[in-house]
Amino acid sequence: MTEIIATIANLPQYGAKELKGFINRFTYRGFITTAIIFILLFLIYFIYVKIDAAKPKVKQLAPIAKMDIMDLPPQDQGQDAPPPPPEQIVNTGPAARAGIPVPVPDAQITPDMQEFATIDVMSRASAEGGSGIDLGGFASNIDFNQTAKVDVKVKEKEPEPDEFIPVEKEPGVDYSRLQSLVVYPDLAKRAGIEGRVTIRVLIDKDGTVRKMFIEDSDNSLLNEAAENAIRNYGRFKPAIQNQEPIMCWISIPIQFKLR
Numbered sequence: 602m603t604e605i606i607a608t609i610a611n612l613p614q615y616g617a618k619e620l621k622g623f624i625n626r627f628t629y630r631g632f633i634t635t636a637i638i639f640i641l642l643f644l645i646y647f648i649y650v651k652i653d654a655a656k657p658k659v660k661q662l663a664p665i666a667k668m669d670i671m672d673l674p675p676q677d678q679g680q681d682a683p684p685p686p687p688e689q690i691v692n693t694g695p696a697a698r699a700g701i702p703v704p705v706p707d708a709q710i711t712p713d714m715q716e717f718a719t720i721d722v723m724s725r726a727s728a729e730g731g732s733g734i735d736l737g738g739f740a741s742n743i744d745f746n747q748t749a750k751v752d753v754k755v756k757e758k759e760p761e762p763d764e765f766i767p768v769e770k771e772p773g774v775d776y777s778r779l780q781s782l783v784v785y786p787d788l789a790k791r792a793g794i795e796g797r798v799t800i801r802v803l804i805d806k807d808g809t810v811r812k813m814f815i816e817d818s819d820n821s822l823l824n825e826a827a828e829n830a831i832r833n834y835g836r837f838k839p840a841i842q843n844q845e846p847i848m849c850w851i852s853i854p855i856q857f858k859l860r
Contacts, residue, residue, distance in 0.1 A: 757848065759803065759811070759812070760803075762803075762814075762850050766842070766850075768840040768842045769841045769843070770840060771840055771849075772804045772837050772838055772839055772849055773837060774837055774838075774851070779834055779853070779855065780830075780856065782829075782830040782833045783826060783857070784830070785857065785859075786826050789822040794820050794823065796818070796819025796857055797817075797854055797855065797856050797857065798815065798817070798819070798826075798857070799815075799816045799818070799852055799853070800813050800814070800816060800827055800828065800852070800853050800855065801816040801851075802831060802837075802852075803850050804839055804840070804850075805848050806846040806847055806848055807836070807839065808837045808838060809837075810831060811848065813831055816852055823857045826857070827855040831855075837851075
């Protein structure tokens with residue numbers, strides 16, 4: 602027992618103060634070690650970047666497809682010359698005769714006339730008729746180079762009543778002569794009706810009246826008499842444009858006044 606107490610008394614004193622000093626010492630050592638490791642890693646990375654930047658850059662090229670000459674397709678040995686075109690056959694037209702059909706009595710119809718030609722046959726036939734051997738062509742006696750002059754009449758377009766037409770000279774009207782042609786309606790005369798009727802007239806290039814209509818009227822009883830005076834007038838003087846007569850509209854007033 603005495604020996605145990607002596608041993609305990611000889612043990613070193615170890616408490617909070619010693620633990621605190623131990624922690625501070627090893628914490629400082631750990632910080633220094635970590636800082637050294639971090640600096641080494643940074644230096645290694647820096648050296649690697651410098652070495653990589655100093656290396657020459659090699660551009661990436663597209664892959665090259667290698668072909669052996671044995672894999673090439675065979676060359677054409679030359680094509681055969683095309684065959685000559687087939688010989689054209691000159692078709693002989695049908696025996697049908699093109700023209701205006703003329704009705705005949707049934708008793709006069711011969712056996713060869715009982716079959717009527719179709720539209721296709723009539724379009725390829727001539728006025729005299731072909732040889733009768735129809736191979737699908739036109740009749741040989743059709744003259745495609747005929748020089749007969751064909752007179753084609755083009756219908757001239759009429760201007761609108763309100764259309765502006767620039768002219769050098771307006772249509773001419775002898776108003777004194779026109780008024781002398783007015784026949785006063787009896788019903789209007791007995792009723793004492795007076796007034797004016799304005800007629801819109803389309804005068805053709807030859808001076809004739811092409812169209813007309815009542816443009817304005819003071820009384821409908823006077824309209825027919827005004828139109829009759831225009832019709833009985835005859836030819837007017839047409840309008841002139843570029844020294845040529847043209848079709849043109851004109852408004853013609855007609856007075857109705859009792860004396």
